Amino acid sequence: GAVVSQHPSWVICKSGTSVKIECRSLDFQATTMFWYRQFPKQSLMLMATSNEGSKATYEQGVEKDKFLINHASLTLSTLTVTSAHPEDSSFYICSAENRDNEQFFGPGTRLTVL
Amino acid sequence: AQKITQTQPGMFVQEKEAVTLDCTYDTSDPSYGLFWYKQPSSGEMIFLIYQGSYDQQNATEGRYSLNFQKARKSANLVISASQLGDSAMYFCAMRGLNTGGFKTIFGAGTRLFVKA
Numbered sequence: 001g002a003v004v005s006q007h008p009s010w011v012i013c014k015s016g017t018s019v020k021i022e023c024r025s026l027d028f029q030a031t032t033m034f035w036y037r038q039f040p041k042q043s044l045m046l047m048a049t050s051n052e053g054s055k056a057t058y059e060q061g062v063e064k065d066k067f068l069i070n071h072a073s074l075t076l077s078t079l080t081v082t083s084a085h086p087e088d089s090s091f092y093i094c095s096a097e098n099r100d101n102e103q104f105f106g107p108g109t110r111l112t113v114l
Numbered sequence: 115a116q117k118i119t120q121t122q123p124g125m126f127v128q129e130k131e132a133v134t135l136d137c138t139y140d141t142s143d144p145s146y147g148l149f150w151y152k153q154p155s156s157g158e159m160i161f162l163i164y165q166g167s168y169d170q171q172n173a174t175e176g177r178y179s180l181n182f183q184k185a186r187k188s189a190n191l192v193i194s195a196s197q198l199g200d201s202a203m204y205f206c207a208m209r210g211l212n213t214g215g216f217k218t219i220f221g222a223g224t225r226l227f228v229k230a
Contacts, residue, residue, distance in 0.1 A: 034218070043205060044159075044220045091157055101216055103209070105151075105159040 002028050004096045006106035013084055014114055021079045021109045023094030029074035030096035034103070035067075038091040050077045084113040116141045118208050120221035127196045128229050134181070135191040135224045137206030143167075146210035148189040149218070150180065153203040162204075165189055193226075201228045 003026040013019050023033055031052050036044040048058045048069050056069035066088075068080040077096075081088055093108040117140040127133035139148065146167045152160040165173045165180045173180045181190040193200055206221040 032216075038157075043222050046217060046219065049217065093157075093159065095159075095218070097216070103216075103218060105161075108157040108159075110157070 002026075002096075002098060002102070002104040004030075004094065004104045004106040006092075006094055006109050008109060009107060010110040010112075012112045012114065015085050016083055018080055018082045019084055019111060021081075021092055021094075021111075023077045023079070023096065023106050025075045025096040025098075025104070028096075028098045030077075030098060031074065032097040033071060033077040034095045034097070035069060035077075035079050036093045036095070038093060038108075040091075044093060047079075081111065084111070086113045089113045116143070116146075116208060116210055116217075116219050118206055118219055118221035120206055120224050122224045123222070124225045124227065126227045126229060127193075129198060130195055132192060132194045133196055133226065135193070135204050135206075135226065137189045137191065137221060139187050139189060139206075139208050141187075141208060141210050143210035146208055148180070148182070149207040149209065150178070150189075150191045151205045151207060151220075152200075153205060153223075155202070159205075163191065196228045198228050198230060201226060 005024045007022045033050045035047045038044045047062045048056045050056045050069045050071040052071045058064045071077040094106045095103045119138045148165045150162040163175045163178045165182045177194045179192045203223045205223045209218040
C-alpha cells in the first residue's frame with residue numbers, strides 16, 4: 001500500500017523557536033497534501049490543504065503566517081511552526097492524496113513546546 | 115456545510131462480542147465517501163473501511179462492517195468478535211467535494227475499551 005512518512009516523529013523545542021515538520025509520500029506522487037492538528041483526547045482538525053506548486057489553502061482560524069506550508073515537490077510538503085509557543089504543542093498529522101483521490105495518512109509528529 | 119457526529123465518547127465491550135459505534139453525518143454534496151479509522155495510543159491513523167454514497171451494498175472488511183443508512187445519514191461501524199487489540203480510538207470521517215477540492219472531516223471519536 002501507499003506509504004506516507006513524517007519527520008521528525010517527535011520534537012521538543014523552546015518557546016519562540018521555529019520547527020519544521022516534513023511529510024513525504026514514499027511510493028506515489030501526491031498532488032495534494034493535508035495537514036491536521038490533534039490536541040489530546042480530541043479529533044483531527046484540518047489546518048490546511050497543500051497543493052504542489054501553489055499556495056496552501058488554510059482553514060478558518062488557522063494563522064497562515066504562523067503555520068507556513070510549502071509543497072515544493074510531488075512527494076514532499078513541509079509545515080513550519082514559526083515562533084512556537086506552548087499552546088502550539090500538539091500532534092500534527094499529514095495526509096497525502098494520490099491521483100485517484102485516495103488519501104493516506106502519515107504516522108504523525110508530536111510537538112512539545114517548552 | 116459538512117458535519118460528522120459521534121455521540122459515544124466511550125464504549126465498553128466484552129471480548130468476543132460485537133459492538134456498534136455510531137456515526138451520523140450531514141452534507142449537501144450528492145457524492146461523498148464515508149470512512150472509519152482506528153487510532154491506537156501510538157497515534158497513527160489506521161484505515162478500516164470505506165463506504166461510497168452511491169454504493170448499493172454495505173461495506174465489509176473482515177471483522178468490520180459498515181451499516182450505511184443513507185436516508186438517515188448514518189454510517190455505523192460494527193466490529194464483530196471483539197479482540198483486546200481493538201481497544202483504541204475510532205473516528206468516523208467524511209470526504210466530499212468542496213470548493214477547492216476534496217476535504218476530509220472527522221467526528222469527535224469514540225474510545226473503545228475491550229474487556230477480557
